[in-house]
């Protein structure tokens with residue numbers, strides 16, 4: 281059971297075989313909650329939850345959230361995390377991404393309504409688009425190009441937020457919206473195109489680290505354990521949100537590449553490549569709301585989080601970069 285006021289015995293995690301979903305399944309099980317992981321393995325894999333198979337109270341159901349969704353028995357919490365999340369994935373899967381953000385969210389909300397469960401939507405900092413306010417507070421409406429290449433993800437999430445709000449206001453579903461900023465950690469895919477796995481893979485392989493533009497654009501990066509703690513704090517609260525969860529420590533993409541290169545002990549050169557269309561120039565959360573209402577703040581320093589992630593990638597890829605093999 282999750283500690284706190286809300287008693288959660290059984291949770292559904294959609295997208296549970298993905299990067300964040302698998303960590304959520306793991307943490308919930310650790311806290312004594314039964315978990316149903318629902319996934320169609322579009323961008324996730326059963327390997328991410330293989331270590332949980334056979335654990336009491338854990339079930340994996342292969343299903344596409346955009347189709348019919350049925351779960352027998354009681355459910356206290358629906359964590360809706362199903363959606364392609366990396367630009368490489370959602371640019372390859374534009375319609376699937378819009379469908380899971382629309383139909384998938386509708387079905388997950390319907391499930392929560394049927395069961396009288398709390399519903400938490402995994403939204404994203406991408407709803408702020410290329411922000412004109414900095415840092416981003418939850419009351420900022422964002423600056424999104426509705427017909428740009430990234431809109432399939434950004435607008436899907438904005439629509440999912442609108443759906444969630446409508447179900448709260450007109451269908452009496454207890455909902456929460458979490459806007460997650462860049463999260464990293466073990467089980468990211470080495471080729472998912474996001475900056476951290478790309479830099480780690482390149483550094484470990486001794487290849488050039490490809491930095492987009494001049495690398496001065498900023499990101500805020502949060503270790504997965506901290507993000508999971510923030511999501512579960514929202515899940516066990518009554519807060520509707522949206523609530524930003526992310527690390528307010530801002531770093532430029534170039535600094536990030538250099539830090540990863542240092543931590544791997546690699547001598548890879550930095551190579552500047554073309555910046556993607558609509559790539560945000562700045563990204564940093566204001567996390568006052570999460571701190572005040574959820575008592576949440578990130579705890580894992582980025583050097584520590586990156587070290588853990590690098591170790592995982594090195595084992596996964598069988599590469600050690602410039603480091604000495606253990």
Ligand code: NAD
Pocket residue numbers: 294295296297298299300301318319320321322323324325343344345346360361362363364365366369380384402403404405459460461462463464
């Ligand atoms: P991921 O791609 O690793 O996981 C997404 C999971 O959803 C995958 O397992 C995939 O197979 C599943 N899925 C996709 N479409 C589905 C469908 N129609 N039916 C059932 N399952 C489906 O991505 P992630 O990084 O773990 O992101 C998880 C969620 O968190 C996403 O909703 C994403 O928008 C959100 N998020 C992530 C980050 C981040 O930094 N990782 C930041 C902001 C928001």
